[in-house]
Amino acid sequence: FADVEETLKRIQSQKGVQGVIIVNSEGIPIKTTLDNTSTVQYAGLIQQLVLMARSTVRELDPQNDLTFLRVRSKKNEIMIAPDKDYFLIVIQNPSA
């Protein structure tokens, strides 16, 4: 419990990190550092993306699985680390 907090704090303190969200498999944001509306938006949209990505990887090779997903956009980068039951989403702006 405490480790989780520590981890999140460490991540949050890295340069350029704008927000951290933990979402469970249902799509409910468990922990977040952003405001509610954004969190909910991210959680909902990203879950769909992850499911799609995972199914893509698995269809191409059933023994393969998705380990990490990075969405690089003009303004920032959304990094998603998926797990069986949870996702960890971090939004970072590397040039900031």
Place this chain on the structure above:
Amino acid sequence: VLHPCRPCHLGDTSLSNIASMEIVNVLMKRRSEFNRLRGFVDSDFKKLVDMSPDQSTSEQPIHKDQSVQAGQEISEHEARQFISHGMNHVEGGWPKDIDHENMEQTIRFRKKAGKNEAYISSILQLGSVMELCIRQNNAIDKYEQYFEDEEEEEENHNAPYAKTMNVLRDPHQVKRTVTSLSWSPDRGRKLAAAYSSVVFQQTSQLSTDSYIWDIEKPSIPEMVLKPPSPLVCLEYNPRVSYTLMGGCYNGQVAYWDTRRGCQTVAYSSVEHSHKDPVYKVIWLQSKTGTDAFSASTDGQVLWWDVRKLSEPTERLILDLSKEGNLGGALGGISLEFEITMPTKFMVGTEEGLIISCNRKAKTPAEKIVCTYDGHRGSVYAVQRNPFLPKNFLTVGDWCARIWSEDIKESSIINTKNGVSELMDACWSPVRPSVFFTVKMNGVLDIWDILFNQSDPTLSVKVCDGGLYSIRVEENGRLVACGSEKGEATLLEISSGLSVPQKNEKSLVAAMFERETKREKILMGRQREIRLKERCRSEQSREEEVVREDGEESPQELLARAEKDFYSMVEVELKRRRKGKDLIEEQVVSEDKQT
């Protein structure tokens, strides 16, 4: 009594309860009347509905193949219920019992979820992965656009340079001049150098050895060649890489096979060789690979077959009057031969002329095709541009000139006169616009005529004495130059001067064309002027001739001439007498005064 068939409404008839009302048909009968026979009574018929047939429909009967039941059309379908698995709803899949609008419940739910073990372990693991990526992003902007709008820039904006790599020194005490250099044809691992003394009649104490050096081992020559007399020139056979031909100071030519050792395999007999030092030997392109020709200041160009060096196979005397007169021949100092033009060759002479010859001419007289009036002194080098063979480079006296074959009167490009004499030159084998010259003050000049025509692109002072020979290796990067003091210096030139540029050949060709055209125009103009003058002088002569002719016979001419003569003499005498009188008068007057 309730009518047995009329519907009867039980309960309230208030509006609120209409929905819950049941329509019930109730049959009421007295008990006593159970099981009594029914007594049906006839009643009048009543017309309930009168439906008359519609006349219009009978006009258009619809034929049907099957019997149709007169009934309503009913369709049957099932509507499947779609359960959406996406998050259409704003909040996520909250479990059923939690009202997502209720803050407390959600918070509580969240806290509980946070205590889940699986949650903790997975988050820890994910966290470390994530951190790595975050740090990566911070370390390098991986997605940076490199070279967004740039094209490939041309390199070599650096200054050109020539680095001295090695100096191969003459191992003998008494240093001799390196008069000729030749790279071995197999990618230039070896350099053959001819050592002799160019100073007139100084040959006695000098060793006659010449060497083949391996450029990686500058301290000791790889092989020593022992000719009958010091070699003035030495050439590898470009086809057969182990054979060499050398021309000696005493006029003989010698042939070596490096596989057989350092003694000459064969050398020409003294009687049939040149009478002067052989200044240049060049291998010819032939099927047997054994032909060569040599030039010497005795005025001959001799052709040899190395299998039989006792006698030359052919002889040409560089006599411009085409009489084969050895006495009036020009001394050949340099030769030029281009493999792509096997019938032509050029000889540069001591007198400054460059003679272009055709080998295949029938008579010796026709062999000399034309001459170019080159330099004021010996033409030390003649070489065609390897890319544009119509143009050739010559050096002599203090400048280098580039010529076009077609223009005989003058060179199309010439450099300014330098401070010291140019002793040798060669084109770069890789770049059409670059050539190298060496001078008596020890300076190696590299010229790039596309870049700068008035000055050398690079001048390197190689050594203190004079530089006598230069040779560029096939790949264009290594240059060997030989000095007075017996040193052969190897230089490596920068890529700027040894890597061909785009379009270089066409640019150089265009430049040469332009200059050639200019010269042609100038020549044409000069010719015109000369022609005009000649015309004018001819005209005036004609007039005189016309006047004198036909009027006087020779006797009369003589008489007239005498008369003219005497009259002239008298006039002169009179003038003298008058002069004398005047002087006498003056003297008298002076006497009188004194």
